[in-house]
Amino acid sequence: MIVKMKHLDLVCVAAEKEATLAQLRDLGAVHLDLASAQGAAVASAKDDAADAEQAVRIVLKARKETAADGVPSAGTGSVFAASVPEILALQEKADALKGEAEGLGREIAKYEPYGDFDPALAQKLLDLGIDVASVAELPEKLPAKRLSEMRADLARVERERTAIVGDLASVDDQAIVAEFPGLADRVAFESAKELMAQEGAVAFIEGWVPETQMGLLAQAAQTNGWGTLVRDPEAGENPPTLIEPPKLFRPVKALFDGLGIAPAYTEADVSVPFMCYFSLFFAMLVGDGAYGAIFLAATLWGWKKYRAARSANPVAKSWLVLMTVFSSATVVWGLLSNTWFGAGLPWCADWPTVKWLADPSYQNMMLLCFTIGASHLALARLWNAACKFPDSTALAELGWAGVLVFMYLITNSIVGIFAGVPTWGMALGVASIALVFLFSVKPSELKTRGAELGMLPLNIMSALGDIISYVRLFAVGLASVKVAENFNSMATGLVAGDGALWVKALMSVAMVAILVVGHGLNLAMAGLSILVHAVRLNTLEFSNHKGVSWAGYAFRPFRKNT
Numbered sequence: 216m217i218v219k220m221k222h223l224d225l226v227c228v229a230a231e232k233e234a235t236l237a238q239l240r241d242l243g244a245v246h247l248d249l250a251s252a253q254g255a256a257v258a259s260a261k262d263d264a265a266d267a268e269q270a271v272r273i274v275l276k277a278r279k280e281t282a283a284d285g286v287p288s289a290g291t292g293s294v295f296a297a298s299v300p301e302i303l304a305l306q307e308k309a310d311a312l313k314g315e316a317e318g319l320g321r322e323i324a325k326y327e328p329y330g331d332f333d334p335a336l337a338q339k340l341l342d343l344g345i346d347v348a349s350v351a352e353l354p355e356k357l358p359a360k361r362l363s364e365m366r367a368d369l370a371r372v373e374r375e376r377t378a379i380v381g382d383l384a385s386v387d388d389q390a391i392v393a394e395f396p397g398l399a400d401r402v403a404f405e406s407a408k409e410l411m412a413q414e415g416a417v418a419f420i421e422g423w424v425p426e427t428q429m430g431l432l433a434q435a436a437q438t439n440g441w442g443t444l445v446r447d448p449e450a451g452e453n454p455p456t457l458i459e460p461p462k463l464f465r466p467v468k469a470l471f472d473g474l475g476i477a478p479a480y481t482e483a484d485v486s487v488p489f490m491c492y493f494s495l496f497f498a499m500l501v502g503d504g505a506y507g508a509i510f511l512a513a514t515l516w517g518w519k520k521y522r523a524a525r526s527a528n529p530v531a532k533s534w535l536v537l538m539t540v541f542s543s544a545t546v547v548w549g550l551l552s553n554t555w556f557g558a559g560l561p562w563c564a565d566w567p568t569v570k571w572l573a574d575p576s577y578q579n580m581m582l583l584c585f586t587i588g589a590s591h592l593a594l595a596r597l598w599n600a601a602c603k604f605p606d607s608t609a610l611a612e613l614g615w616a617g618v619l620v621f622m623y624l625i626t627n628s629i630v631g632i633f634a635g636v637p638t639w640g641m642a643l644g645v646a647s648i649a650l651v652f653l654f655s656v657k658p659s660e661l662k663t664r665g666a667e668l669g670m671l672p673l674n675i676m677s678a679l680g681d682i683i684s685y686v687r688l689f690a691v692g693l694a695s696v697k698v699a700e701n702f703n704s705m706a707t708g709l710v711a712g713d714g715a716l717w718v719k720a721l722m723s724v725a726m727v728a729i730l731v732v733g734h735g736l737n738l739a740m741a742g743l744s745i746l747v748h749a750v751r752l753n754t755l756e757f758s759n760h761k762g763v764s765w766a767g768y769a770f771r772p773f774r775k776n777t
Contacts, residue, residue: 217484218770219426220454226442229418235439236407236420240400242435243774244428246455247420252406260405263299264398270302271391277383295385302386305379312376319369322358329354331362396776407773423454425770453480457770460486466540467493469533472769474750479767483598489753490540492591496749497541501741502692503699504549505556509738511542556734557699578632580689585632588685589623591752592678595761607654614650615678615760617643622679648675681756688752691744695737702733 223245227235239245297305334357358365411420424432429445436443448454456477458468467490471477478484501507517535553559553569563569571579593616600612621644627633636644652671656664706729709722754765 216459217478217480217482218457218459220423220448220457220480220770221426221429221445222421222448222452222454223424223432224419224421224444225436226417226419226444227440229413229416232411232413232418233408235418235441236404236411238435238439240404240407240773240775242431243772244424244431245773246423246770247407247410247773248422249403249406249410249771249773252409254405254409256405257402257409260398260402264395264402266303267299267391267394267398270299271388273302273306274383274386274388274391277380277386280380281384295382295387296390297382297386299391302383302391305383309376309379309383312372312379316369316372316376319365319372323362323365323369326354326358326362326365329362333361334358399776403773403776422773423770425457448480453767455770456480456767458484458486460484464490466490466533466536469530470537472530473534474754476754476765477767477769478763478765482763482767483602483761485753485758485761485763488591488594488757490537492587492757493749493753494540494544495587496688496752497745498544498548499688499692500695500744500748501545502548502552502695503554503556503737503741504546504552505554506734506738506741507542507545507547507549510538511546514538514542554696557696557703577689577693578630580693581630581686582627582632584685584687584689585623585626585682587688588682588752588756589619591685591757592681592760593619595757598761607657609654611651611654614647614654617647618651618675618678619682619760621647622675622682625679626682651675681760684756685752687748691748695741695744698737698740699734702729702737705733706730 225235225239225245329352332353337353338357360368407420411418413419424445432443432445435441456479458471458477459465460467464487467486470490470493471486498507501510514535517538521531521535549555550563551566551568552572553563553566559569572583574580596612596616596619600609600616603609603612621636621640624633624636624640624644628635648671652668655671656667706726709726709729758765
């Protein structure tokens, strides 16, 4: 569900402004519009945070450079400690030395053809009017130093820069990383401080509080002597969205945060169907049980590796839960379709599901995809009908559910799965369209919303396209399997036939390389297809029918970072 929000106006004594903000931060229950603060103090805090991030990037880049040059680095946990300004200053000096070295390199390349002559002596002879052209060729413009001196300067500059890069590579970057939460807190606090307006001896700030946190706020207000005015959201206001799904489906909030999406405050929480169908889409798009087993093994390793982080960071735990569910679903799909690295297991070949999904005409797979699509979209419409009941518009939503079933029958008829639309399907289609036409817009709304009825034919055809779009589950999954099969054929073809032992050994190594690279590439493409297709089917097709625009923003309470 989406937690109800209350608008808060908080008043305190101006002299206690900072103390009030500190207590409000400790409370961790109030959402403030921190992004709107753009003052000088906020900019300074953001600059310090950016400098700290830049310092860590400099250290990591220096380690990479020293590793490439074969120079040992002390690495994380080194005894060499440096502040952020010191790191930035060292990097600035290293950049200056790099520029100087490049300039010297250009000078050396320019004068190298003339040899290591003494420019001061050559200039003295020219000043005396002595023609030295017959003795040696000189450049039009004499250098400031001998070639050997320039080479010595270049070696010195490179030594100095190498020493600085070595120092940077040896900095304990984790000590700086440990400062990140404090820097983020400073940005947030300065932003809140700017938002807290002041009139004489009184300071005040506004924000949003979840209805479930009102008890904590009231207690804090009484303890600290705050004045509070709490009210429901007014028309035109856009409160933040706080989703509280059932406990079993709560990890999907991490997926929403990762995608940067949130339903609007007045919309529905679709966490449960989103997670259920996303798991199914994940499995079908990856399409290979072995890939799912790799994901699952990596996830189980993550459960063990980040045991301490799980307790400190609920988001990390949520992602591990999600990947466990998604990977397990993919392994189950591999069992049902008998697809493992693009091949099949002999003892699963006679399973009923394997035979059904392996239909050479692919009609069974398309039927499954269309059925999934129709159920997904019809669920949205039936959900709308339940929410709108007993309003008459609930009948229009039921009509849309019937339209989707009708379009499902038409889709299967188009591709030859069904012989045609049955009589009951035609009757359902006519009745459903009538319900949509009669009850989508109330008579009192005809002047303002009557144009929507004119769009009805286009919307009905759009429903047909929505169901057809679910065939991507079959098409992308099949493409993944075919790519895997082709790489398998390429690899096994290398070791086929007779040949010398050393040739077979070499081909075996090449075969392994092709399998690793090929299946690794296929795994990467599977991940991309999930981001594109699984997300789209939930956030576009399903959400359009449910009426979720994802135009909201997540509830982010003002509190300390961990």
